[in-house]
Structures are given as structure tokens and as C-alpha cells.
Amino acid sequence: xDITGSTGNTGGKRLAAAVVMRKGLxxxxxxxxxxxxxxxxxxxxxxxxxxxxxPEDGVLRExxxxxxxxxxxxxxxxxxxxxxEYRGQEIKNCQxxxxxxxxxxxxxxxEPDQEHRWLSPADLHTVDIDDYNVDIVRQALTNx
Numbered sequence: 001x002d003i004t005g006s007t008g009n010t011g012g013k014r015l016a017a018a019v020v021m022r023k024g025l026x027x028x029x030x031x032x033x034x035x036x037x038x039x040x041x042x043x044x045x046x047x048x049x050x051x052x053x054x055p056e057d058g059v060l061r062e063x064x065x066x067x068x069x070x071x072x073x074x075x076x077x078x079x080x081x082x083x084x085e086y087r088g089q090e091i092k093n094c095q096x097x098x099x100x101x102x103x104x105x106x107x108x109x110x111e112p113d114q115e116h117r118w119l120s121p122a123d124l125h126t127v128d129i130d131d132y133n134v135d136i137v138r139q140a141l142t143n144x
């Protein structure tokens with residue numbers, strides 16, 4: 001689904017994010033330094049939906065790709081949006097955010113310079129996490 005950006009051009013992306021919680025802790029993953037968008041920043045597993053893919057299916061696929069974890073969607077907790085630049089054009093990105101329960105335990109990250117941590121909500125700011133990701137976690141905790 002394309003969304004009109006602030007410049008009037010289409011090309012927005014649909015995304016889905018997973019707030020994975022286990023025993024009161026939230027899973028955060030540090031992005032690789034090779035990422036173009038927010039390198040080395042911590043956040044929840046998230047990614048673009050494939051054409052025709054439901055947000056629920058997409059969030060579980062992204063979770064598997066980014067962490068190796070299998071998961072189960074508990075519920076949708078909210079939505080977020082942000083504007084980014086793609087090929088010189090501003091586009092609006094819309095994201096569905098889900099609370100996800102892990103069905104497996106072994107985490108495998110795609111890049112060797114990535115890291116993961118299970119943190120209490122009070123400890124989120126002990127890592128380099130942006131306000132956007134903190135808000136996603138807060139959405140999940142509001143209805144936890």
C-alpha cells in the first residue's frame with residue numbers, strides 16, 4: 001500500500017514491529033553498523049511488509065529473520081509513523097506494532113556486530129535507543 005508523503009509523492013512503506021516480552025523483560029536488538037538507517041541503534045525487531053502480506057504474518061517473519069525466534073502475536077498494541085527519504089523523495093512510513101510472545105528461546109542475529117538484550121522497561125535507556133522505539137514499547141506496556 002503506497003502512502004502519499006509530505007512532498008506529494010507516493011512510495012510509503014508498510015512496516016510491522018514486534019515487542020517481544022518474556023518474564024517482564026523486553027527484547028532489544030542493536031542494529032549493525034553497516035545499516036544505512038540508524039546504525040548501531042537499539043530497537044525492537046521491525047521491518048517492511050512484503051506485497052500482499054498481512055501485518056501479523058509480516059511481524060512474525062521479520063522476527064524470525066532478525067532474531068531467529070519463532071513467535072505468536074498476542075495482540076496489536078498500536079501504530080506509528082515516520083517520514084524518511086528514499087531516492088531524494090520524502091515518504092511516509094506506517095507501522096503496525098504488536099506484542100509478541102516468543103515460542104523459541106535461541107536468538108541468532110544476522111550480522112556478527114549485532115547484539116541483543118532482555119531489559120526491564122525501566123532499563124531501556126541504558127542502551128542507545130531512540131524515542132520512536134521507546135514509544136513502541138510503551139504502546140505494548142500500556143495494555144500489558
